[in-house]
Amino acid sequence: MELSGWVQDEAYRWRRPPTGAMRVPAVIYASAALMAEMDDKVAEQIANVATLPGIVEAAYAMPDAHWGYGFPIGGVAAFDPDLGGVVSAGGVGFDISCGVRALHTGLRVGELRPLKEALADTLFGEVPAGVGSTGAISLAPAEMDAMLEGGAAWAVARGYGTSADLVRVEEQGRMAGALPDCVSDKAKNRQRREMGTLGSGNHYLEVQEVSEIFDRAAAAAFGLAQGDVVVSIHCGSRGLGHQIGTEFLRDMAKSAAGFGIALPDRELACAPLTSPVGERYLGAMRGAINCAMANRQIITHLTRAAFARIAPEAELSVLYDVSHNTCKLEEHQVGGVPRRLFVHRKGATRAFGPGHPDLPSDLRAVGQPVMIGGSMGTGSYMLVGAATAGERAFGSACHGAGRSMSRHQALRTWRGRAVIDELAGRGILIRSPSYRGVAEEAPGAYKDVTAVVDEADQAGLARKVARLKPHVCVKG
DNA sequence: ATGTGC
Numbered sequence: 001m002e003l004s005g006w007v008q009d010e011a012y013r014w015r016r017p018p019t020g021a022m023r024v025p026a027v028i029y030a031s032a033a034l035m036a037e038m039d040d041k042v043a044e045q046i047a048n049v050a051t052l053p054g055i056v057e058a059a060y061a062m063p064d065a066h067w068g069y070g071f072p073i074g075g076v077a078a079f080d081p082d083l084g085g086v087v088s089a090g091g092v093g094f095d096i097s098c099g100v101r102a103l104h105t106g107l108r109v110g111e112l113r114p115l116k117e118a119l120a121d122t123l124f125g126e127v128p129a130g131v132g133s134t135g136a137i138s139l140a141p142a143e144m145d146a147m148l149e150g151g152a153a154w155a156v157a158r159g160y161g162t163s164a165d166l167v168r169v170e171e172q173g174r175m176a177g178a179l180p181d182c183v184s185d186k187a188k189n190r191q192r193r194e195m196g197t198l199g200s201g202n203h204y205l206e207v208q209e210v211s212e213i214f215d216r217a218a219a220a221a222f223g224l225a226q227g228d229v230v231v232s233i234h235c236g237s238r239g240l241g242h243q244i245g246t247e248f249l250r251d252m253a254k255s256a257a258g259f260g261i262a263l264p265d266r267e268l269a270c271a272p273l274t275s276p277v278g279e280r281y282l283g284a285m286r287g288a289i290n291c292a293m294a295n296r297q298i299i300t301h302l303t304r305a306a307f308a309r310i311a312p313e314a315e316l317s318v319l320y321d322v323s324h325n326t327c328k329l330e331e332h333q334v335g336g337v338p339r340r341l342f343v344h345r346k347g348a349t350r351a352f353g354p355g356h357p358d359l360p361s362d363l364r365a366v367g368q369p370v371m372i373g374g375s376m377g378t379g380s381y382m383l384v385g386a387a388t389a390g391e392r393a394f395g396s397a398c399h400g401a402g403r404s405m406s407r408h409q410a411l412r413t414w415r416g417r418a419v420i421d422e423l424a425g426r427g428i429l430i431r432s433p434s435y436r437g438v439a440e441e442a443p444g445a446y447k448d449v450t451a452v453v454d455e456a457d458q459a460g461l462a463r464k465v466a467r468l469k470p471h472v473c474v475k476g
Numbered sequence: 477a478t479g480t481g482c
Contacts, residue, residue: 069477095477132479190479201477242478325477407480 054085098236179283
C-alpha cells in the first residue's frame with residue numbers, strides 16, 4: 001500500500017486525516033509490515049466509507065482487511081440515525097451474517113486420532129457442502145417465515161439441538177426486528193432446501209485440537225484446555241443472504257441520488273437508516289441473520305449425529321456463535337457520551353470486552369469469545385474481546401487470515417488433489433466435493449493468520465486465548 | 477460469498 005497521507009500514530013494504528021469529502025478520519029489497525037502488504041484498494045475504500053452521511057468517529061479497517069465490494073472486507077463503520085446516518089448493503093456484504101460457531105466435544109486429542117478417518121467420512125456424509133448444496137429439510141412458505149423470525153431458536157423448537165445451545169449464541173439465537181415480508185420470494189425460494197448446508201468458498205467445518213494456550217484464565221472461562229478437541233463451523237445465510245444483498249444493492253444504488261447522497265463509488269450504495277428502503281433492508285438483513293444462526297444450529301445437530309456414530313462418548317456443547325457480516329444497533333460511548341449507533345461489520349467480528357451486558361452471564365467477567373478462522377492448513381485462533389475494543393473500533397476485531405492471492409491466481413498455482421495429499425501428509429484430512437474449491441482455498445493463498453491475530457492483540461482489539469490446530473476439514 | 481463467469 002502507498003503510505004503517503006497516512007500517519008502511524010501507534011505501533012499498530014494508522015490514521016488518515018479527513019480530506020475532500022471525508023467526514024471523519026480513516027483508521028487501519030496494522031503493523032508497518034501488514035500495512036505495506038495491504039492492497040491500495042483498502043485505503044481507497046475505507047476513505048470512501050468515511051464520506052458517507054452520519055458516520056461517527058472514524059471508518060475502521062482490521063489487520064486482515066482486503067478489497068471488497070464497496071466496503072473493504074475487514075471494515076467497521078458506525079452511523080447515527082439521527083444525523084442522517086445510512087445503512088449500506090455493501091457494508092454488510094453478500095454473505096449476510098456469515099460467522100463462526102465453536103463447539104466443545106468433550107474429547108481429548110488422543111481419543112480423536114484413531115477415529116479421524118471415520119469421523120471425516122461421516123461428517124462429510126452428514127453435512128452437505130459445496131456450491132448449490134441442499135439438505136434434507138425443505139421449508140414451506142409459513143415455515144420459511146417462522147425461520148426468518150426465529151433464527152436458531154426456531155431450529156431448536158423444531159428439534160435441532162437444545163435450548164441450552166442458545167445461551168452461547170449472539171442475540172440468544174434470535175435477532176429481533178426481522179421482517180419476512182421484506183425478503184423477496186426469489187430469496188426465499190433459493191433458500192428453501194439450503195438449511196443445514198455449509199455452502200462453498202471459505203466455508204468449512206473443522207475438527208480441531210487446542211494446541212496452545214496463551215491466556216489461562218480466559219481459556220478456563222471458555223472451558224478450553226490444551227489437547228481438547230473442538231469443532232468450528234464457518235458458514236452463513238447461503239442463497240437467501242446473497243439474493244437479499246443483490247436486490248438491495250440494486251435498489252439502494254437507484255435511490256441514493258434521491259436522498260441527496262453523493263456516492264464516491266456506485267458499489268457503496270446506501271440509504272438513510274430512517275428511509276423506507278433502509279428500513280426494508282434492515283428487516284430483510286435481520287431475517288438473513290436469523291437464517292445464518294438457524295443454519296449453524298442445524299449443522300450443529302448434524303455434527304452431533306456424526307459424532308454419535310463414531311465417538312458416542314462425545315458431548316457437543318456450544319462454546320460460542322458470532323457473526324462477522326452484519327449491521328446492528330448497539331450502544332457505544334463516543335467522547336464519553338452513550339449513543340445508539342448502527343455498526344456495520346463486514347469481515348469483522350463483534351468483540352465485546354469484559355463487563356458488556358449483552359454477554360452470557362458466565363462469560364461477562366472475561367469478555368466475548370472471538371473465533372478467528374485461518375486457512376485449511378494453518379490453524380485458527382480463539383481470542384477474547386479486549387477491554388479497549390469498545391473505544392478502538394466499536395467492539396470489533398478481525399475475522400480471519402484474509403486472502404493474499406486471488407482465487408484465479410490460486411487456481412493457476414495449485415491443484416486441489418495435490419493440496420489434499422500434502423495436508424494429509426501433515427495429518428490434516430480434507431473432505432470436499434470440489435478439487436477446484438480446495439485449490440482456491442490453498443493455505444498459500446492466505447496471509448499468515450498468526451501475524452493478523454498478533455496485530456489484533458497488540459492493537460487492543462482482542463487478546464489471544466488459544467491456538468487451534470486442524471485435524472479434519474469438511475470444505476465446501 | 478453465489479442456482480460461481482469473459
